[in-house]
Amino acid sequence: MRQRAARDQQRLGSGAVTSPKDLESLQREITSLAKRQGDLEDVVLEVMERRESAQERVTELSDRVSAVQAKADDATARRDAATKELDEETATVTKERELVAGSVPADLLKLYDKLRVQQGGVGAARLYQRRCEGCRLELNITEVNDVKAASPDTVLRCENCRRILVRTAESGL
Numbered sequence: 001m002r003q004r005a006a007r008d009q010q011r012l013g014s015g016a017v018t019s020p021k022d023l024e025s026l027q028r029e030i031t032s033l034a035k036r037q038g039d040l041e042d043v044v045l046e047v048m049e050r051r052e053s054a055q056e057r058v059t060e061l062s063d064r065v066s067a068v069q070a071k072a073d074d075a076t077a078r079r080d081a082a083t084k085e086l087d088e089e090t091a092t093v094t095k096e097r098e099l100v101a102g103s104v105p106a107d108l109l110k111l112y113d114k115l116r117v118q119q120g121g122v123g124a125a126r127l128y129q130r131r132c133e134g135c136r137l138e139l140n141i142t143e144v145n146d147v148k149a150a151s152p153d154t155v156l157r158c159e160n161c162r163r164i165l166v167r168t169a170e171s172g173l
């Protein structure tokens with residue numbers, strides 16, 4: 001289009017076109033070409049602006065994706081660390097339990113395991129100030145007297161929840 005406008009301009013300037021009608025028509029064509037060129041330049045500008053704004057949006061979304069990815073990576077790392085910690089704790093507790101279980105008489109261990117299953121994971125409870133810490137009930141005076149009279153080797157049971165009662169210095173006896 002530019003070439004055509006330049007050619008028209010050249011013809012106009014060369015003096016080759018002499019008829020007023022041709023001159024007028026040539027001039028009109030030059031004007032029309034100039035207008036179309038202006039319109040096309042506006043379109044190009046608009047496309048460039050839209051491209052720029054799309055590019056900005058792409059950058060913004062990429063940043064957000066990176067931020068979310070970083071958060072996900074962080075959460076995964078913390079989960080893995082927590083899992084590792086729990087695994088180690090489980091291993092330690094399991095080892096400790098094995099050691100303790102090895103020192104408990106077989107029949108008592110069997111009773112404890114049975115009660116543990118029946119009583120939601122707690123087979124033995126501390127007797128604390130005359131109260132069973134398994135079921136939270138206070139022993140009545142008869143029960144307290146029975147506990148007092150029992151030898152240290154006797155395996156005591158809570159009359160209410162049937163858990164093994166463990167006597168300590170704080171049992172309130």
Ligand SMILES: [Zn+2]
Nearest residue numbers: 132135158161
């Ligand atoms: Zn109890």
